[in-house]
Amino acid sequence: MNSASKATSKAESESSHSPVVPPDTDLAALRQRLVGLAVKLVWLRDDAEDIVQEAFKLAWGKKVRPSEPRFGPWMYRTVGNLCLNLRRRRRQEPLADWMDPPDASSPEEQAHRTEQLDRLRSAIQRLPEQQRLALVLRTMERMNYQQIADVMQLSRSAVRAHVHLARRRLAEWLGERLPGARP
Amino acid sequence: MNRCEAIRRRLDDWLDDLLASAERSEVEAHVRDCADCRSVFERQAALARELHTLGRVADRMASGGQASSSVRSYGRFLVRAAVVFLVATIALSAWQLARSPVDQLVARGPDAPVVEERSIGRTVRPVGATSPARTFAVVPDRRRLAVQLESDNPRIHIVWFFDEIRSPETSNGDANDEVPATSI
Numbered sequence: 267m268n269s270a271s272k273a274t275s276k277a278e279s280e281s282s283h284s285p286v287v288p289p290d291t292d293l294a295a296l297r298q299r300l301v302g303l304a305v306k307l308v309w310l311r312d313d314a315e316d317i318v319q320e321a322f323k324l325a326w327g328k329k330v331r332p333s334e335p336r337f338g339p340w341m342y343r344t345v346g347n348l349c350l351n352l353r354r355r356r357r358q359e360p361l362a363d364w365m366d367p368p369d370a371s372s373p374e375e376q377a378h379r380t381e382q383l384d385r386l387r388s389a390i391q392r393l394p395e396q397q398r399l400a401l402v403l404r405t406m407e408r409m410n411y412q413q414i415a416d417v418m419q420l421s422r423s424a425v426r427a428h429v430h431l432a433r434r435r436l437a438e439w440l441g442e443r444l445p446g447a448r449p
Numbered sequence: 450m451n452r453c454e455a456i457r458r459r460l461d462d463w464l465d466d467l468l469a470s471a472e473r474s475e476v477e478a479h480v481r482d483c484a485d486c487r488s489v490f491e492r493q494a495a496l497a498r499e500l501h502t503l504g505r506v507a508d509r510m511a512s513g514g515q516a517s518s519s520v521r522s523y524g525r526f527l528v529r530a531a532v533v534f535l536v537a538t539i540a541l542s543a544w545q546l547a548r549s550p551v552d553q554l555v556a557r558g559p560d561a562p563v564v565e566e567r568s569i570g571r572t573v574r575p576v577g578a579t580s581p582a583r584t585f586a587v588v589p590d591r592r593r594l595a596v597q598l599e600s601d602n603p604r605i606h607i608v609w610f611f612d613e614i615r616s617p618e619t620s621n622g623d624a625n626d627e628v629p630a631t632s633i
Contacts, residue, residue: 302511306503311510364510366502383506386499404465405497406504430461437492 286413287338296338297322299407300345306402307349309358309387317348339416342403346417350395361387389439393432396420400428401436452479453486460490464497 287296297318304314321344325331330340362380371379390398396418403414404425414425456479462468463476480487 298511302508305511306507309507309510311513314511359510361506364506366505383499383503386496386503390503401500405500406507426461433461433464433493433496437496440496441492 342417397432401432
């Protein structure tokens with residue numbers, strides 16, 4: 267059976283070019299999304315806010331205007347680069363205060379849950395920069411591969427390779443300690 | 450390339466929900482039958498769930514809101530609010546106690562009368578008052594009497610200045626005696 271000759275896969279629909287930032291997005295909403303991206307990369311809210319502010323200032327200085335199609339990818343790329351270049355001076359914010367509301371789990375289970383996520387966060391921070399950014403854009407920002415390619419100025423296949431390698435490394439490092447995974 | 454390798458090559462597309470339904474069924478059928486591939490897929494699926502959860506935590510942090518489970522943060526807020534309330538209450542009470550009601554209403558200055566506080570040993574009921582009032586101060590010319598009326602609101606001090614008072618000899622000492630009053 268030749269999968270490639272089957273009915274059009276969703277992968278082909280990924281090649282359609284939906285903009286990183288839709289034209290009618292207001293700047294406040296975009297700013298909040300960019301802060302979200304920055305937090306996912308540096309895990310310090312104050313630093314994330316500063317980075318996004320810096321990115322907007324750079325856009326102004328380089329005359330990259332919201333009306334231009336390149337604005338969205340440019341902003342995401344700039345925020346990503348500023349985050350990756352940031353020399354971490356402070357400990358990352360603890361996750362406990364931002365966790366989902368506990369269900370019927372005990373405090374010990376909730377603490378264990380927090381510890382698992384913290385371990386994942388640390389592992390992501392150890393990834394090579396391109397893999398880290400591609401993984402975050404794909405799995406947390408829910409961008410498609412074409413949008414990530416526009417942001418990172420790479421080919422779609424290069425982006426897929428980065429995401430694939432990032433996933434494989436994380437699975438190797440975290441292994442059986444992932445909840446629901448079996449040895 | 451063996452069958453398992455071909456299936457695992459589709460892993461990322463399967464995770465990203467990019468497979469057509471026929472392809473997806475094919476992959477899942479193999480994973481059900483192959484323990485090795487099942488282990489790989491389950492591990493990656495678990496990782497995908499964890500990444501999604503971590504992303505939600507980050508979004509919550511970015512928005513600056515607090516998770517409803519943030520007992521520590523809510524507890525800190527309650528403690529701070531209680532401290533502020535307690536300090537404010539103590540300060541207000543001390544301020545009220547430190548100030549004589551007369552001080553609040555008697556003008557100070559070069560021509561202000563020296564007020565002598567003392568009880569004259571009786572109560573009077575000013576015209577229109579609903580309850581007897583306690584006398585607490587007498588101005589030195591003894592013609593005017595400052596009387597504090599009962600008030601439900603401890604912050605409000607109602608002081609009536611009377612232009613004329615009866616001498617003790619002309620009254621029968623009745624606590625319900627009424628005197629003409631001039632309110633301020």
